[in-house]
Structures are given as C-alpha cells and as structure tokens.
Amino acid sequence: MSNLKLLNNCESCNQGWKSFKLLTKSELQLINENRYEAMFKPGEIMLKQGSPTSSALFMSTGMAKSYIEGNKGKNFIIGIALPGKLILGPGAYVDSRNSYSVAAITPVHACFLSFDIFRHIVRSNGEFAESFIEDLSSKSLWTHNRMVSLVQKRMSGRLADTLLYLSDDVFERDEFEMILSRQELGEMTSMAKECVVRILKEFEEAGVVSSESSRIKILDKERLIELSEIG
Amino acid sequence: MSNLKLLNNCESCNQGWKSFKLLTKSELQLINENRYEAMFKPGEIMLKQGSPTSSALFMSTGMAKSYIEGNKGKNFIIGIALPGKLILGPGAYVDSRNSYSVAAITPVHACFLSFDIFRHIVRSNGEFAESFIEDLSSKSLWTHNRMVSLVQKRMSGRLADTLLYLSDDVFERDEFEMILSRQELGEMTSMAKECVVRILKEFEEAGVVSSESSRIKILDKERLIELSEIG
DNA sequence: AAAACGAATTGATATTTATCAAATATGATC
DNA sequence: GATCATATTTGATAAATATCAATTCGTTTT
Numbered sequence A, B: 001m002s003n004l005k006l007l008n009n010c011e012s013c014n015q016g017w018k019s020f021k022l023l024t025k026s027e028l029q030l031i032n033e034n035r036y037e038a039m040f041k042p043g044e045i046m047l048k049q050g051s052p053t054s055s056a057l058f059m060s061t062g063m064a065k066s067y068i069e070g071n072k073g074k075n076f077i078i079g080i081a082l083p084g085k086l087i088l089g090p091g092a093y094v095d096s097r098n099s100y101s102v103a104a105i106t107p108v109h110a111c112f113l114s115f116d117i118f119r120h121i122v123r124s125n126g127e128f129a130e131s132f133i134e135d136l137s138s139k140s141l142w143t144h145n146r147m148v149s150l151v152q153k154r155m156s157g158r159l160a161d162t163l164l165y166l167s168d169d170v171f172e173r174d175e176f177e178m179i180l181s182r183q184e185l186g187e188m189t190s191m192a193k194e195c196v197v198r199i200l201k202e203f204e205e206a207g208v209v210s211s212e213s214s215r216i217k218i219l220d221k222e223r224l225i226e227l228s229e230i231g
Numbered sequence C: 001a002a003a004a005c006g007a008a009t010t011g012a013t014a015t016t017t018a019t020c021a022a023a024t025a026t027g028a029t030c
Numbered sequence D: 001g002a003t004c005a006t007a008t009t010t011g012a013t014a015a016a017t018a019t020c021a022a023t024t025c026g027t028t029t030t
Helices: A018-022 A024-032 A115-124 A127-151 A155-171 A182-189 A195-207 A223-229 B019-022 B025-033 B115-124 B126-152 B155-170 B183-190 B195-205 B219-230
Strands: A035-040 A046-047 A055-061 A062-069 A075-081 A100-102 A108-114 A175-177 A209-212 A214-220 B035-040 B044-047 B055-061 B064-069 B075-081 B102-105 B108-114 B175-177 B209-212 B217-219
Touching: A018 A127, A024 A035, A024 A115, A075 A127, A075 A155, A075 A182, A075 B126, A108 A115, A108 B035, A115 A127, A115 B126, A127 A155, A127 B064, A127 B075, A127 B115, A127 B126, A155 A175, A155 A182, A155 A214, A155 A223, A175 B044, A182 A195, A195 A209, B019 B126, B025 B035, B025 B115, B055 B115, B075 B126, B075 B155, B075 B183, B108 B115, B115 B126, B126 B155, B155 B175, B155 B183, B155 B195, B155 B217, B155 B219, B183 B195, B195 B209
Parallel strands: none
Antiparallel strands: A035 A108, A046 A100, A055 A108, A062 A075, A062 A100, A175 A214, A209 A214, B035 B108, B044 B102, B055 B108, B064 B075, B064 B102, B175 B217, B209 B217
C-alpha cells in the first residue's frame, strides 16, 4: 500500500460525500488537513474489525467489500462499499471499535479522515449532523430489509435480491463484472458456495440471467424481481 | 386506548430518555408542550409500519414488541421496546415512514413526541444530536450482531441468544415471565413455532432452563452461553 | 507447453428445518 | 364448572439446505 498524496484537497475531489457540501470552508479545510490518502490492491484489508475507529473512510475510486467476521471464521458480507459513500461503522459511536472489516476488491484509492475532527464537526454543524443521521438511517433501513430477506426467503429469493442489489445499486446496469466469487456470494446470501452455483444455474436455465466467464447479464429483470418476491 | 394527560411534564418523568438531560429548559419545554400521552392495552398497535413518522415514541411503563411485517404476512420481531428508550425507526430520516410496527405486550403508558420538534432540536443542539447518533449507532450494532446470529447459527444457538437477550437486556434477571408466545419466539429467532417447542424442551431436559407455565428460569447460564457460542 | 493451484461445478448423501395433522393443555367467558 | 377458542405439544413426514468427494475449468507459474 503506497501513500502518496494524489489529490490536492477535498474541495476539488469530485467523489466527495454529498454531506460535505454542507460544511463551511474552514470545516472542509480542517478535514482536508487531517486526511491520509492511500491505495489498496485487490484483497488488501482497508479496515479491520475490532481495531480502533480512529478514522472515517472515503473511497475515491474502486470497490470494496464490507464484511463481519462472525462465528468460527465464517464471514458475512454486508455489502459493497463504493466511491462517494461514507465508511464509518456504528462502533465509532459505541465502543470506538470498527464493527466490521473492509477489504478492497478492485484497486482502491481512498482517504482516511480523522474521526475526532469528523465528530467535532458533527457537534457544531447541525445540518451536517442531520445529513450524517440520514446516512446512518438509510444504512439501518437497508440492514433491516436485508435481515428480513435473509430470514424469510429461500435461497433463490435471497440470491435474486443480491443480483438485484449488484445490478441496481452497485453497477447501475444490467450487465456487469461478477466481482464476488461463488464463495463470497454465499457469504452475502447465507448459502453454501455449491448452492450458489446450483441456483445460479437454475436462473441461467430459466433464461433469467446469462453468465460468460466472470460477466453476468440480467436477461429478464421482471422475472428476477418476481423471484425475489416469491422468496 | 384512553388519552388522559397523566404526567405533568417531561421534567418530572423519571423514565425519560437519558439524552433528554442534554436539553435546555426551553427545549425540554417545547418537547413537553407538544407531546401526546396514551395508554395501550396488550395487543394494541402503537405504531404501524408504513404510516407517516409524525412522532417519536417514549414508553414510561410496559413492554412492547417491535416487528417488521415481512413477506407474505410473516413477521420478524426486532426486539422488545422498553421504558426510557427512544422508539423512532430509521425511516423517519429517509422516507418519513415508520419502518416497523410496535405493539404493546403488557399494558403500556407512552408519550408521542412531535418529530418535527425533535428534528429541530437535533439540528440546533449538537450534544443532543451526538447522543441521538450514539443511540442510532448502538441499535445498528445490535442489528448487525442479530443478523450474524440469525445467519450463521443453528436453531439452538439462535434460541439461546434470544433467551440471553431476554434475561440480560430485557428483564435483567435469570427468572422471568415469558412474554412472547412460541409463535413470537419463532418470529424472533427465525424458527417454526414447533421447533421452538422442541429446542426449548431439549434445553429443559439438559437442565439449562426450567419453565413452569409461562415463567422461565435460566438454571445454567454458563451452558446457555456455550450453546450460543457453539451456534 | 507442462505443472500446479485454486475456483467452479457436479453428483451423492447427510443434516437441518419446516410442515402437516392430531392430541393435549390453558385460559377466558358465560 | 361447562364450553369455547387458542396456544402448546407431539409424532410423522417432507422440503430445504449443507457437506463431502470427485472432477473440470481457468490462470498463473515454471
């Protein structure tokens, strides 16, 4: 991991979190002066569960997976971290520990921002605080939906949900590089990797998706949504 | 549901949320003047999923269940709402809809507080905002733990977790009234009610818990924790 | 190109969990 | 206390999912 300062400042960063628009010039400058820029190669851990939450993380390019290291070494993938979104686990405000790990999937370019300063600004800037609360809330809402999906749907419904997530929220297109291995898809949908293979094959045979090498294409989105709803 | 004003004001309410201590006199008064007090009988719905989040809710006495109405009428119980804790779903800051329902289990005495005013104070009082963020964060952390438990553990581990939750967090003692039906225990642990019965019986036969009528006693907490860890 | 490695796939089987139907218990109501 | 409704329990069975072992495939290394 190299650590050159590649961006001049946060103001010129076009991947900045939208909430940063609510900061004053001096607040933004404070953030800017206390950031640390880094590059990660695929597979490298950017944030380790259990380590102190000394910083909030922003990605300017690349994709990463957020995951919880659960019981007996089994991981649970929370979701894909994307540029322009805040990465700051709930532990920051509870026990000052990162509540999950984050690992780069593609090459990642990211900034670590001082959490102390972040916290200070949250206290003093009400609009920013509200915006942060909105961010926390929408993540929480997403987690709730996720939980209901995982708990109430069968494998095909869960896998359909994850394919829709990748298509709608991550790549914003119907054809995309499958950046997760079958194992990882399993860690996201609570399935054994072999079952991922089987259900995916079912989807292919039904003409819902096609996959050549590592590329996935959603052929029949209607049907995929239906599969998600059937559960 | 009757609606007498039984408490004079928030200041004298000894069940108030701890964050309220951070409010100024005038802020607390504002809250107080815009609250609406209500009593609920067991089974009555206090907050309905999907309805507008016009208010935050505080219970001064009683217990309620928070639950998501999921796919095909199946419920998922998030947890037990207790006096002195804020009830305000993440939807408030996202789509202005209650993201889950809340129903009284015992008789409940509660106050509805204007969300507009709550929101206004969050913006203007940084300490209060931070305290609210801490609250959101700890709920979020709890949800993450919950999700890992539900996804990675087998039935006995999940049920052990829920019994520990009731004992440690809800009743704060090892013997308590089982306020949830087997059906509801199932909605909390993602199990069929018949399976709840069976596993509970296993626990009894192993001398881990005892239950006479609707009273549950944890006899061997060590072992129950072990069961939770085994998963 | 051959070898080596890990990921993906497949089939067979075991385990876990849900469902169904029936019986029993519990509690509320008259 | 009899009756009704509902919750709990039980046993039998079915469905869903995981595991194991073997093979194939794709990449990288030699």
